[in-house]
Each structure stands twice: as structure tokens, then as C-alpha cells.
Amino acid sequence: MVFSILGIAAISSVLAIISNNSIDRIPRNQSIIKPEPYCRSCATAFTWKDQIPILSYLMHKGKCPYCGAKIPTRNFFIEIGEFAWVSIFVLKFGWSYEAIIVLLFGISLIAIIAIEYENRVMSDLILLIMLMLSVIFLLAYRQSEFPNALLGMVIGAGVMAVYNFMKIAGKTVVRFDYSEIKLGAVLGLFFGGFGIILCIFLAWFIGAILGSVKIKFFKKDHRDAIPEFPTILAIAGIITVLFNTELTQFYIALMR
Numbered sequence: 094m095v096f097s098i099l100g101i102a103a104i105s106s107v108l109a110i111i112s113n114n115s116i117d118r119i120p121r122n123q124s125i126i127k128p129e130p131y132c133r134s135c136a137t138a139f140t141w142k143d144q145i146p147i148l149s150y151l152m153h154k155g156k157c158p159y160c161g162a163k164i165p166t167r168n169f170f171i172e173i174g175e176f177a178w179v180s181i182f183v184l185k186f187g188w189s190y191e192a193i194i195v196l197l198f199g200i201s202l203i204a205i206i207a208i209e210y211e212n213r214v215m216s217d218l219i220l221l222i223m224l225m226l227s228v229i230f231l232l233a234y235r236q237s238e239f240p241n242a243l244l245g246m247v248i249g250a251g252v253m254a255v256y257n258f259m260k261i262a263g264k265t266v267v268r269f270d271y272s273e274i275k276l277g278a279v280l281g282l283f284f285g286g287f288g289i290i291l292c293i294f295l296a297w298f299i300g301a302i303l304g305s306v307k308i309k310f311f312k313k314d315h316r317d318a319i320p321e322f323p324t325i326l327a328i329a330g331i332i333t334v335l336f337n338t339e340l341t342q343f344y345i346a347l348m349r
């Protein structure tokens with residue numbers, strides 16, 4: 094029990110530091126590895142003491158300990174979010190290699206959402222990491238489901254392609270965003286045919302709720318009120334990561 098808590102703290106800390114660093118640097122085309130994490134304002138390199146997730150942020154009241162510049166609140170949210178994610182995961186799936194792959198897939202989705210939310214770009218690097226995780230997951234644990242995974246990939250890519258056609262037809266954009274199609278494809282590959290349909294349905298449902306909440310409170314016109322679908326799809330992906338197995342089993346049980 095104690096070891097599990099220590100393990101969760103250690104893993105989520107490392108993942109939070111890597112995530113925040115990646116979310117900061119990938120959209121700026123900077124190296125993730127060098128230099129060490131530093132303050133964006135005074136450029137002082139942070140020591141390990143300044144980087145303890147959640148605690149360091151609270152101790153310094155969200156400010157750089159050297160110059161007092163504000164550290165983005167997002168860092169703190171990622172630290173809390175990933176701690177919660179790892180905790181839920183270990184409680185649900187225990188410690189196994191299989192669970193770790195799925196856990197990392199979820200962490201990648203968190204990074205995708207944060208980067209998309211802050212910069213309005215989808216990170217191809219993180220999509221590539223997700224592709225790698227999907228392939229490892231399939232080859233190691235789901236070899237019999239290979240055709241289903243390919244079907245999921247086609248469905249996911251297809252839905253995002255249709256979404257892009259609709260955007261072009263609606264004149265909100267002028268060209269295809271291939272990264273969005275890649276996101277659909279990689280989610281489909283990971284979840285399989287049934288999982289991706291579930292994920293898309295969930296995204297549509299979340300989008301409808303967010304859309305109506307926005308209309309109600311911000312009095313915007315209809316089109317403005319609809320949040321970016323790829324971000325919502327990634328959020329739905331996180332939920333699907335947690336419950337895919339149950340839902341697939343439920344589905345199989347229904348089919349019997």
C-alpha cells in the first residue's frame with residue numbers, strides 16, 4: 094500500500110515534469126531535453142527542489158522562487174491532473190506493463206489537449222508517440238484484434254475527414270487539417286471499431302453539453318458556441334481509455 098502510494102507519487106511527478114516541459118516547448122519547436130527546465134521570465138534553471146509537483150507550486154504561491162514571475166496555472170493543473178490520472182489508473186488496473194502503456198496513452202492525450210488549448214495546434218510529435226504506444230499495445234496484448242484496430246483506424250480517420258469537409262463547406266477553414274485526421278486514426282487504432290464509435294459518440298455528447306452551456310452563459314451565436322471538436326474528441330478519448338474494456342465486454346456480452 095505504502096509502496097503503491099510512493100510509486101504513484103514518483104511516476105506522476107516524473108510524468109508531470111515531462112508533460113509540462115513538452116507542452117511548453119513542442120509548440121515553440123524547442124528541444125524537450127535541453128536545457129533543463131528554467132524560468133521563462135528570468136531564465137534561472139530550476140533545481141529539483143523547485144520542481145516537486147504540486148508542493149513547489151503551493152510553497153512558492155505559483156511564482157518563480159528567483160524573480161517572482163507568475164508560473165502558468167496550467168503547470169499546476171497538469172500536476173494535479175496527472176497525479177489523479179495515475180492514481181485512478183493504478184487503483185483500477187493495478188501495476189502491469191499493459192496498464193502502463195494505456196496510462197501513457199492517456200498522458201499523451203492530456204498533453205494533446207493542453208497544447209491544442211493553449212496554441213490551437215495539434216502536436217504531431219505526441220501523435221507519433223501515441224501511434225507507437227498503439228502499435229506496442231496491439232502487438233503485445235491484442236494481436237487477435239488487429240482487424241478490429243484497422244477498422245477503428247479507418248472509422249476514426251473517416252469521421253475527422255468528414256469533420257474537415259464540413260469545416261471547409263462551412264467556410265470556417267480553407268484546407269484540411271491532417272493532424273486532426275491523424276488524431277482520429279490513432280484513437281481508432283488504439284480503441285478498435287467499437288471503442289472509437291463510443292469515443293466519437295461521447296465527444297459529440299460532451300460537445301453538445303458544452304455548446305449549450307456556452308450559449309446560455311455567454312450569449313454567443315451558434316457557430317461560435319461550438320468548441321473545437323478535436324479537443325473534445327481527445328477529452329472523450331481519456332474517458333474511453335478508462336472505460337473501454339468494460340464497455341467492450343458489455344457489448345460482447347450483448348452480442349452473445
Ligand SMILES: [Zn+2]
Pocket residue numbers: 132133134135136137157158159160161162
Ligand atoms: Zn524567474
